[in-house]
Amino acid sequence: MLAQLSKNIFLYASQSKMLNQAAKKWGLRFGASQVVAGETIESAIKKVRELNEKGLVCTLDHLGEFVSSREEAIEATQYNIRTLEAIHRAGVQSNLSVKLTQLGLDIDFDFCLNNMRQIVETAKRYNNFVRIDMEDSAHCQATLDLLHELRRTYDNVGTVIQAYLYRAEQDVKDLKGVSLRLVKGAYKEPPEVAFQEKQQIDENYMNMIRLHLLSGSYTAIATHDHHIIEKVKKFAKENNIPRNQFEFQMLYGFRTDMQQQLAKEGYTMRVYVPFGNDWFGYFMRRLAERPQNVAFALKGFFGK
Ligand code: FDA
Numbered sequence: 001m002l003a004q005l006s007k008n009i010f011l012y013a014s015q016s017k018m019l020n021q022a023a024k025k026w027g028l029r030f031g032a033s034q035v036v037a038g039e040t041i042e043s044a045i046k047k048v049r050e051l052n053e054k055g056l057v058c059t060l061d062h063l064g065e066f067v068s069s070r071e072e073a074i075e076a077t078q079y080n081i082r083t084l085e086a087i088h089r090a091g092v093q094s095n096l097s098v099k100l101t102q103l104g105l106d107i108d109f110d111f112c113l114n115n116m117r118q119i120v121e122t123a124k125r126y127n128n129f130v131r132i133d134m135e136d137s138a139h140c141q142a143t144l145d146l147l148h149e150l151r152r153t154y155d156n157v158g159t160v161i162q163a164y165l166y167r168a169e170q171d172v173k174d175l176k177g178v179s180l181r182l183v184k185g186a187y188k189e190p191p192e193v194a195f196q197e198k199q200q201i202d203e204n205y206m207n208m209i210r211l212h213l214l215s216g217s218y219t220a221i222a223t224h225d226h227h228i229i230e231k232v233k234k235f236a237k238e239n240n241i242p243r244n245q246f247e248f249q250m251l252y253g254f255r256t257d258m259q260q261q262l263a264k265e266g267y268t269m270r271v272y273v274p275f276g277n278d279w280f281g282y283f284m285r286r287l288a289e290r291p292q293n294v295a296f297a298l299k300g301f302f303g304k
Contacts, residue, residue, distance in 0.1 A: 007288045011188040014284035017066070024277045032283045035253035036063070037275045041086045044275035047252070048092045055263040056271050058094035059131060059249070060087065063276035064102040070111065073104030077115040079276075081122045088126040095129040097272060100143055113146055120154045129179070131220075134160035136187040137194065144171065151178065160222075162186075163205035164194040172208045181220040181249060182208050186285045206231060213241050220270065222249035226258065233267075243267065251286070 013019055037047040041062075048058045062083055067073050080098055087094050098119065104112040116132075123130045132147060134140065140162075147159050158178050161168050162185030172180065184201050185194065195201050205223075209232060212219045221232050229248060236246065247268035250259050263269040274282055 008188070010284045010288035014281040014288065015066075019280055024280075032279050035251065035274070035283065035286055036279045037252055037273045039275065039277050041083055041275070044083075044273055045086055045090045045092060047273055047275075048087075048094045049090065051271050051273070052093050054260055056259055056269050057247075058092070058271050058273045059097045060094050061097040061099075061133070061272060061274040062102075063274050063282055064278040065099045065135065065281055066101045066106065067104065068106060070104065070107060073102070073107060073111070073115060076102045077118060080119050084119070084122045084126055084128060087128065094273070095131065096123060097131045097133050099133045099135060100146060101135055101139060105139060105142055105146070109142060109146065113149055116146065116150060116157075117153075120150055120157050124154060124156050129156045129158070131179075131181055132157065132159040134162055134183075134185075137165060137189050140165065140167070144175075147178075158218075161208060163208055164189060164201045166193060166195070168204060168208055169211070172211050175217075176212075176215045177217050179218040179220070180212055181222050182212065183222045184225075186289065202228070210235060213246060214239065216245070219246045220249050221246060222272070224250055224255045224258070229258075229262070 037044045044060055048060065051058055060083055062076070062079050064076055067076060080096060080103075084096055087096070096119070098116075100112055100116070103115040103119075116130075120130050132143060134143060143159060147157065150157050158180055159175075160181040160183055161171050161175070162183055164185035165171075172182075182205065184205055195204060202225075205228065209219060209221055209228075213236065221228070223229065232246075232248075235241070236243075243266065247270050248262050249270045249272060252271050252273045259269050259271060
């Protein structure tokens with residue numbers, strides 16, 4: 001009950017425009033630096049290099065979402081392009097993750113599509129890949145439509161499917177052959193569109209993972225859940241799924257021992273590395289996910 005209440009408060013805060021705007025001026029606060037790799041491209045590239053040295057590959061995410069002006073969306077597009085250039089220049093192993101509401105999805109579909117074309121084209125030039133994060137369910141269909149448009153021209157772009165959505169299984173089937181990151185889902189969604197029970201979400205999650213792996217499609221299993229990870233390892237072994245057809249992904253700052261252990265075992269382990277000054281919504285969603293994350297953040301707040 002208390003856990004549900006705090007979860008709702010953090011999810012509510014994550015969507016507050018006022019708090020998100022204010023936090024941009026605060027700098028990384030309340031322990032956010034534990035899970036956000038600094039505010040600049042340079043600091044993020046430095047972290048990526050350190051992670052690469054430990055055998056981990058990365059995906060960089062320039063934080064930001066729910067942008068409402070064209071200027072901001074264009075600025076974010078340019079920033080993402082600069083991030084791809086920085087990855088290339090530094091020679092580090094990282095691809096890019098983006099959120100479409102940062103690139104103008106709420107303003108105009110074609111405008112956002114055009115911004116994405118520039119980003120994916122740049123990635124193509126550098127032989128890199130762009131992952132479109134999945135946001136709340138209100139943006140799901142538009143995100144898949146935009147992906148579909150992009151994939152008419154580009155093969156270096158994929159997206160994310162969330163196991164809590166009832167529609168997820170059908171989406172995974174429709175996206176056979178597309179590189180997908182599979183997650184449980186991080187937003188507050190109503191029972192009309194999403195499972196509410198952990199057990200149902202976990203079952204649907206494993207079901208989606210099996211489906212996508214068995215269809216021969218590239219699958220990124222993004223979870224900190226060791227039960228799921230063990231099941232995936234076993235399933236891959238039993239079904240002769242080659243190691244280069246899937247990877248594990250975790251967020252920067254979480255379960256770092258397990259990240260390194262998986263890399264040592266020879267699995268591709270990709271760390272999602274967020275950076276930038278628009279950290280508040282991302283940070284609040286992490287606090288909502290696990291009550292223990294609050295303690296973790298406080299540890300950072302008080303300097304460990
Ligand atoms: P979950 O929170 O269900 O935990 C299951 C169990 O795992 C726990 O009971 C505990 O035993 C263990 N565990 C979990 N975290 C732990 C920790 N830190 N330490 C110790 N034990 C822990 N969401 C979304 O909607 N759109 C997106 O695009 C993305 N993208 C994305 C990328 C990456 C790389 C990751 C890892 C996650 C996302 N997510 C996401 C978030 C995702 O949807 C989900 O909310 C979180 O990953 C939390 O769910 P988990 O599957 O990690 O485990």
